[in-house]
Amino acid sequence: MPVSPFIPTTVITIRALEVYRVARLRCPRLGIQAFVRTLCDIHGVAPRQWLAAQFSVAFDVYLAIRAVVDKCVQVALGRNTPHWRLKNACPCCLYKLKGEPFLKIPLMGTFDGNNSLSRFWLREKVELDKGVFTPGASKERVDDRVAPGDYYLMRDDVDKWGKEGVEDLMKSFASNAEDDDEEDRCSERWQNIKEDVTSRAYGMYDETGFFPALCRHGFVLKVVDMVKSGELMPFITFIGSKYPLAITAHLLNILGEIAIGYDIGCKFGKMVKVHPALKELARDKSFRALVGAFHGHGHNRLCGLDNLMKYVEGVGLEALETCESFFSKSNALASTTRYASQFHRQQAIGTYLKHADAFETYQGLTLVLCSKYWRTLEIKSTYTALQLSMRDLGVQSHDEFETWRTKEKVHLRSLSKEPEQETLEMEYYQKLVNLMDTEGRVAAILGVEWPFIPAGHDTDYAEAAKATRRIETQRRHAPEVQAKAVAAVHDLEDRLDIAVHWIPGDEKWEAVAVMVRRQHYQRALDHLQGLIISRMFELAKCNMSGTGYKLRKHIAKALQARSKAVKNAIAKYNGIAESMTPPKPTLNWNEVVEYAFLTDFDLLYEGREDICGELWAQPAGRAAMDQHFKLLRADEEILRLNIEIRRLVTYMVDEEAFLRREEECLRAEGKEGLAIQGGLLRMERGRKVPGFTGSILPGVSICRERHTPVVRDSDTDMRAPSPSPPPEDDSAAAPADDNDVDVESDDEDGMMAEAFMNIVRISRDDSAEAEGR
Incomplete structure (x- = not known):
């Protein structure tokens, strides 16, 4: 791969670029400089400053070629329609089948902000005074390239949610009586809703982090960059919400009904309800904002009784805390993106997300589903223990637990806001106590006698004069303080219509x-x-x-x-x-x-x-109530998992057949460069879980695009356009993948058929087979 467009003097092999690409995806902390120095050490060459820059140029060209090839493959497969990736992001969530049971919440996701992937804003230093500098204009080079892929929402699409109707939103939000009744202390506990925290990093960073949305299995749905908000600083609370608002609107428009988990979901749900541009869409799509299981226990109890996962019908045992585990891996990108350009930062994040979906989330999907199933069965096994607890507590029916929850909500709501009359009376009581204390201090000050100091006494005259002036000042201030205390008491007596002072001992x-x-x-x-x-x-x-x-x-x-x-x-x-x-x-x-x-x-x-x-x-009653709601959610989780497992099996079968058919068609058309690159991922062999009530026999998908041949224009040249300078031939642009497809042997076909039969064979009763032997 050349490092300059016209007269290259240095080239970098495709193999070296591919090794770095894959190594960086597995170890995001690996930067170009470290890799180039590694190559220098291998070849016994002293490191040179320009080698890293040359490698970066070649790597950009290499990734651009791969992006063009990938785009051509998607066109050939008929997968270039708008939002195709988003609509097919997760087979378990989105690959719906005919005749499957109804789910109260068809799709669940979660989003959260992360400031680890912030990027420094390179600015000039302007000297205000000798040795005193202030940040000036940006000195970053203009780079209008756009990172490939469709994971990102454009900045313009996000910014409009921070500009349009902000003032109306604030007025509506402040005057909503229903929300005022439910006001709680939750928002005070989270840093991402506090102005002083969100405004700190604006002068230092351009992108202050990123905001991803994931499905409940960990597939990335959409990502936005969190960027400084500039002139809209006075509305920081709502600007900080423009990122979840933008993603929510996009997901509702494309995917339809969805429930989203957020650490401040209680506050965010209220914002969505009153947002002038989003409230109608959210109501039509039955949008629900939830609070994740981990963050939910940091909210107060009244909020948890409405928003905590175990009390929400239809969510199953999902925690909606996928972002936390996702961030624990994606944070490794921080060291290589902190000082990168805007394009290179998005390029690194985009390639990482694509790799994580394909090689981390998808490959671990079966393990995730099995783990969820085992955990759900463990919870269902506690039903007998719950029955014993109900007998000991004297609980006759499971319906009583819902009654308990209602009573607890009523009790906690009565504590959330004190009546105005009681508040004024307590204030009046405190003012009376203050007045009594003030009167006592006034009497003490006015009763102080001035000592007589005889002439020639050894007492320090300066100290005595200072003490006298202090007493005079206190005597002058005491009546003023007393008058203010009396005025405060009189004001409250007028407001409370009190004719006579309260005195200690009165009822x-x-x-x-x-x-x-x-x-x-x-x-x-x-x-x-x-x-x-x-x-x-x-x-x-x-x-x-x-x-x-x-x-x-x-x-x-x-x-x-x-x-x-x-x-x-x-x-x-x-x-x-x-x-x-x-x-x-x-x-x-x-x-x-x-x-x-x-x-x-x-x-x-x-x-x-x-x-x-x-x-x-009481502790025993609360434990029984929690176990009851867990069992309710466990039944919902079993239903959802049975549906998702069958969706996954059907997706694998349909995807396998579709890709093989299209590969044969492309070969027949003589378009070898667009033949599918490599085999499909295979599900590992497993055994049926005791207690499994679902079916893994393939179903029939509602979407029929994988069952109909793709109609391609025979006159359209599907080959990747040649960049300048011309690259190597097609085999060099994709060094190993085409060869892998070309040399795929009959033995591999047999292995694939055997693997598929093993998947279907899981549905048989293993215990019956053992008895047959």
Whole structure:
């Protein structure tokens, strides 16, 4: 492969370029410079600065040739229609069959933002003063090339969701009474909805990360780049949402009904409902925003009862946390894309996504389905234990668990917002306490006598004068402070229509004093809960793959300090809890650090009714209720898995037949360069899982495009256009793939037939075969 278009003096072999391409896909941290130096070491040549640049040029040309060849193959197969890849991204989700059972939620996906793949914005330094610089204009070279593939949504398509109707959206969102009633503390717990966090990196990065959408099996549906928002900074909360809004609109238009899991799905779902350009489409397509299983336990209990996966009908046992495992692998791209150009960054991400779908997600699809099936069967095996728990608790019917859930929602909703009258009364009580304290301090200040210092006394006159001035200042301020306290009390008395001051011992005084103590209790609990949230997430990050040594040490120090803060918060909480009437449950260190779910805190909140006697508030009752809903979701998961397994088998059979037929047609037409490159991926031989109730016999797909021959224009030249300078012949452009197809032997055909028969044979009862022997 030449490195210059006209008079090349250096060439790089196709084999070397292919080795680097495949190696980088398997190890994204491998950069061009490291690979070029490796080649220099192999050949015993001293590294040269320009070799990496030359290799980069040749590699771009090589990838461009591969992209053109791939595009021609897609045209030959009739797969060049708009959004074909998206509509066929996942065989289990999208390859629907005739006569299959109805699914309440036909398609589930998840998306999330990741800032690991951010790219520095190269800008000039402008000197404002001696030694003081500020970022200036961009000094990046203009590169209008577009990375191949259709994984990315264009920036223009994304930006319009941050510009159109933002002000209307804010007004609608702020004035929605239904959403106000359901307002919770969830959004305060997530960094991606806070303005100060999202605005920090704008001056440093051009792309601040990327935002992928995946199906529940891990196939990439669509990706957008998160880019600085410039002049729309005042509307940062909604601009930060333009990425999920853009992807949601695209998926609804192309794929139809879908449910999306998001770490702030509760807040995002409300945004979609009121968005002027999206609410109609979302309603027509029955869009549902969900909260992933991991992030869901960081939301408060009231939010979880509506949005947590185990309480949502139709989702099965899906966690919708696929993005987290995806990011643990894709983060390896960060080191090679941080200082790359915009084109090379998207090129690296696009090729990685394509490789991950084909060689990671698809190859592991059978294992994923089997793992889900085994886990579901394990949960279904706990039905007997649930029956015993119901008998011990005196629960007569499974319907009572839904009643418990409703009661818990009603109770927690009553705690979410205090009545305005009670709030004003507590404020009035606090102002009276402040007034009494102020009057006491005024009396103490006015009662201070000025000491007489005889002439010739050894006392320091300067210190005595300073003390006298301090007392005079306090005497002058005391009446002013008292007047302000009296004015505040009078204002609240007018608002509450109170004719006589409350005094200690009055019935109203004592009743409101109890409410104030309850408020202090709840605030102490809020503080403790916030510390526990931080501790749990920091522990998860500390043990996450890819966390560097320095960051681990930083997190370890933060955890050490956090542990002391948690202990202090526990001590403060216990002191307030013991002062309550009746005393509230106290906590110890071991109980707090072993809390499995953050939602357990919510039942500690003081309510207007005693729930200690309610079964749903007791640990045994809550465990039984959780197990009941898990079993409900397990039945849904079995139904979904039975459908998905049959879809996958049918897809494999149809795809195999289609590709072989089209390959023969292309060969018959004399278009060897477009013959299918390599054999299909084969499913490993397996055995039937005990408890499997589905069928893996192939069905009949609704989409018939794989069953009808592709009509091609015989006059159309399907060969890849020759770049300048002309490349090597077709065999060089695809060095090994064509030869693999040409020399495919009859033995391989026999192996493929045997593998297919093994797949079909799985549906037989292995135990019956064993008895027959």
